[in-house]
Amino acid sequence: VSPLSFRSDAAAEGARAYGRLDEAFRCALRDLPDRVSVFDYRLAGRAVRARIAGPALARRFDRPFAHLRDAHAPASAPDLQIDLWDEAETGLLCQGLGTWPDATRPAVIEKSPNGRWISRRKAHTWIAFDRHSRRIVGWIGDSARLSQYETGRPLHAQLLLWLQDLGILALHAGLVGRGEAGVLLAGPGGSGKSTVALTCAQAGFRYLADDYVGVDRDADGRCTGYSLYGSSHLDPAHLTRFPHLVPHAIPGAPPREDKSLVYVGDVSGLSMASAARVCAILLPRVARASGTSVVPASKIETLVRVAPTSLLMIPFATIAESFRRLSRLVEAVPTYWLDLGTDLQEIPIRVADLVTRVTQEGSWDQSPDTRK
Amino acid sequence: VIHTELEEGAVLLHLESGLYYSLDAVGLEIWRQIEGGRRAEDIARAVTERFDVRHDAAEAAVASFVEQLARERLVIPADGDLARADAAPAGVPGPVERKPFAPPALIKHDEPLHQVALHPFDPQLPLAE
Numbered sequence: 001v002s003p004l005s006f007r008s009d010a011a012a013e014g015a016r017a018y019g020r021l022d023e024a025f026r027c028a029l030r031d032l033p034d035r036v037s038v039f040d041y042r043l044a045g046r047a048v049r050a051r052i053a054g055p056a057l058a059r060r061f062d063r064p065f066a067h068l069r070d071a072h073a074p075a076s077a078p079d080l081q082i083d084l085w086d087e088a089e090t091g092l093l094c095q096g097l098g099t100w101p102d103a104t105r106p107a108v109i110e111k112s113p114n115g116r117w118i119s120r121r122k123a124h125t126w127i128a129f130d131r132h133s134r135r136i137v138g139w140i141g142d143s144a145r146l147s148q149y150e151t152g153r154p155l156h157a158q159l160l161l162w163l164q165d166l167g168i169l170a171l172h173a174g175l176v177g178r179g180e181a182g183v184l185l186a187g188p189g190g191s192g193k194s195t196v197a198l199t200c201a202q203a204g205f206r207y208l209a210d211d212y213v214g215v216d217r218d219a220d221g222r223c224t225g226y227s228l229y230g231s232s233h234l235d236p237a238h239l240t241r242f243p244h245l246v247p248h249a250i251p252g253a254p255p256r257e258d259k260s261l262v263y264v265g266d267v268s269g270l271s272m273a274s275a276a277r278v279c280a281i282l283l284p285r286v287a288r289a290s291g292t293s294v295v296p297a298s299k300i301e302t303l304v305r306v307a308p309t310s311l312l313m314i315p316f317a318t319i320a321e322s323f324r325r326l327s328r329l330v331e332a333v334p335t336y337w338l339d340l341g342t343d344l345q346e347i348p349i350r351v352a353d354l355v356t357r358v359t360q361e362g363s364w365d366q367s368p369d370t371r372k
Numbered sequence: 373v374i375h376t377e378l379e380e381g382a383v384l385l386h387l388e389s390g391l392y393y394s395l396d397a398v399g400l401e402i403w404r405q406i407e408g409g410r411r412a413e414d415i416a417r418a419v420t421e422r423f424d425v426r427h428d429a430a431e432a433a434v435a436s437f438v439e440q441l442a443r444e445r446l447v448i449p450a451d452g453d454l455a456r457a458d459a460a461p462a463g464v465p466g467p468v469e470r471k472p473f474a475p476p477a478l479i480k481h482d483e484p485l486h487q488v489a490l491h492p493f494d495p496q497l498p499l500a501e
Contacts, residue, residue, distance in 0.1 A: 303392075
């Protein structure tokens with residue numbers, strides 16, 4: 001992937017933040033090499049390398065990405081380099097850092113005018129992203145104090161921006177796979193995305209996401225969906241419908257964290273995947289009937305259902321471009337309503353029937369790149 | 373306003389309001405003609421060529437539809453001088469067989485984009501928290 005080009009802007013705010021964090025991280029590498037863990041991942045089909053200073057932070061960081069680990073280190077520079085350190089574990093400070101007393105204070109964003117460097121400062125984190133060199137570097141005050149969302153979806157803002165820079169559509173949607181085929185689950189909150197993803201995973205589908213996915217469309221029009229996080233944030237009431245998940249649920253700290261976090265990879269019997277060829281878009285909705293059924297959805301119905309709730313507004317992306325990409329995706333794959341009945345066991349059966357039907361049709365052929 | 377054409381019509385996104393609108397096939401034909409800068413009478417003629425409808429009914433449908441679009445600020449009526457009367461209506465030549473006509477529908481979808489979208493670098497909107 002060719003790097004983005006930016007005008008020189010090294011003195012700007014975001015660039016200075018990046019420079020300070022970079023300098024401090026270099027100290028960690030130099031002074032504490034045995035406390036730095038290195039992980040290689042395959043994220044959105046790209047090589048990502050993380051160097052994490054501080055063993056507890058390393059464990060926390062790796063958990064939601066564990067299913068994306070790549071046994072083969074990239075031969076050349078990775079497509080994204082992530083460098084983080086934990087001050088509490090390493091004792092390493094840098095100028096201007098320190099935990100804010102008010103954890104609820106909104107984030108402070110600094111960006112260089114050309115958009116190359118962006119830093120996002122919160123109470124106990126400061127993360128800077130250089131979009132040109134594709135490197136994220138950041139300070140974590142104490143990983144034990146990270147919020148449930150920060151541990152469940154590390155570097156969420158930065159990763160969405162990185163995906164966008166790669167031309168990958170970031171969607172608020174679920175994704176499950178069967179064989180090489182994947183089914184996108186889209187729609188507003190409460191429509192049943194998590195229910196479908198988890199019941200399908202329980203029935204033998206591979207779990208990729210119930211919240212955020214990346215979707216790439218190649219020159220031949222084939223769409224590949226990518227898993228970003230192996231974590232699920234579930235409402236406690238919702239969780240009771242999945243008794244096998246309950247022992248793995250990490251409760252949030254109310255009132256700000258009203259959900260429980262489950263690392264899907266921890267749950268025995270559930271398998272995960274990093275990528276799947278999208279063969280259909282399903283729009284779950286709660287039906288009044290007892291049975292679950294699949295009925296065709298028009299492209300217009302699909303787009304107006306999916307776009308408002310699934311399209312992510314990411315800075316520096318024109319929303320128009322994301323909208324067009326989503327439109328092309330909706331056009332490219334069959335689209336269906338999934339009317340959810342009360343019998344959860346029936347959901348994966350209907351979804352499996354659909355996958356069989358769609359993949360047996362001539363328009364779908366096996367994708368070469370659905371590596372785990 | 374940006375739009376995307378789909379098999380049964382089109383979806384419009386009003387970038388300022390973040391609202392979505394859907395159009396049926398007749399609505400899309402009118403939208404295309406408006407984009408081509410055509411006058412109302414030329415648009416009605418194009419609709420008559422492509423759909424099974426009398427010219428006076430097409431004129432009334434176009435007028436009503438354009439009024440709806442303007443009310444939603446999806447179009448801003450141009451002065452008469454600006455509209456193009458010199459060119460034939462845009463698009464493909466009239467089909468051999470005219471499609472069935474139904475009065476064009478503009479459906480407003482009331483869940484605006486900005487209420488649900490995430491903006492990870494907006495300091496006022498903590499991400500998913």
